Amino acid sequence: MASDIIKGLRTTLKELGNKPTTVSYPEEHRAQAARYRGRHVLHRYENDMERCVGCFLCAGACPADAIYIEAEQNTEEQQVSPGERYARVFDVNMLRCIFCGYCQQACPTGAITLEKEFELADYRAEDFIYHKADLLEPAGSPSPDNAITGSNTAWQPPAPADPPLPIPSRQGAFDGSEASAAAVGQAALAVKPNADSEPVHESVEE
Numbered sequence: 532m533a534s535d536i537i538k539g540l541r542t543t544l545k546e547l548g549n550k551p552t553t554v555s556y557p558e559e560h561r562a563q564a565a566r567y568r569g570r571h572v573l574h575r576y577e578n579d580m581e582r583c584v585g586c587f588l589c590a591g592a593c594p595a596d597a598i599y600i601e602a603e604q605n606t607e608e609q610q611v612s613p614g615e616r617y618a619r620v621f622d623v624n625m626l627r628c629i630f631c632g633y634c635q636q637a638c639p640t641g642a643i644t645l646e647k648e649f650e651l652a653d654y655r656a657e658d659f660i661y662h663k664a665d666l667l668e669p670a671g672s673p674s675p676d677n678a679i680t681g682s683n684t685a686w687q688p689p690a691p692a693d694p695p696l697p698i699p700s701r702q703g704a705f706d707g708s709e710a711s712a713a714a715v716g717q718a719a720l721a722v723k724p725n726a727d728s729e730p731v732h733e734s735v736e737e
């Protein structure tokens with residue numbers, strides 16, 4: 532028994548000089564990992580226009596069906612985004628969201644990103660539906676372009692300047708020999724190259 536107490540005290544004394552590994556949350560916060568994905572933010576351009584063009588790609592990519600959008604046409608009198616449309620309604624159901632980041636990956640304009648805020652507790656289910664007014668950056672304080680990355684850049688390293696696989700259209704090497712019949716809407720068309728690289732089209736008998 533005494534040996535156990537001495538063993539315990541030895542461990543305590545050994546740790547006395549070390550820095551604590553805990554933080555005094557909520558006064559102190561830990562630095563978050565670059566890949567951390569927290570609460571969504573809808574961004575503006577530097578001229579305050581909304582980046583979202585109401586294309587629904589994020590809602591389509593969402594595996595949890597957590598995004599609800601109603602798009603509205605921009606008009607000359609009310610140009611909200613640079614596109615044809617903008618999101619009049621943009622809701623995210625945080626009780627459904629699994630923070631996968633697919634919405635920010637799907638967005639063609641960098642309008643939606645998952646940022647670092649994680650303190651999302653609330654009391655009522657309806658308070659977990661985040662509306663556009665909760666998500667959109669305030670007018671007059673848009674994030675600079677280079678800050679709109681969310682966790683995308685951490686998850687996806689930039690594409691190599693010199694891609695390892697050849698891109699036929701860039702190299703002028705495309706001769707039609709691998710044309711997809713489905714891509715030209717003729718599923719029954721076989722395409723064969725001839726010796727002079729001129730594609731020869733043959734109809735396939737059903």
Ligand code: SF4
Pocket residue numbers: 589592593594595596597598623627628629630631632633634635645
């Ligand atoms: S993070 Fe994933 S689950 Fe959440 S809204 Fe975006 S796509 Fe849907």
Ligand code: SF4
Pocket residue numbers: 582583584585586587588589590600618637638639640641642643
């Ligand atoms: S957030 Fe992006 S992907 Fe979603 S509707 Fe707006 S522009 Fe489209």
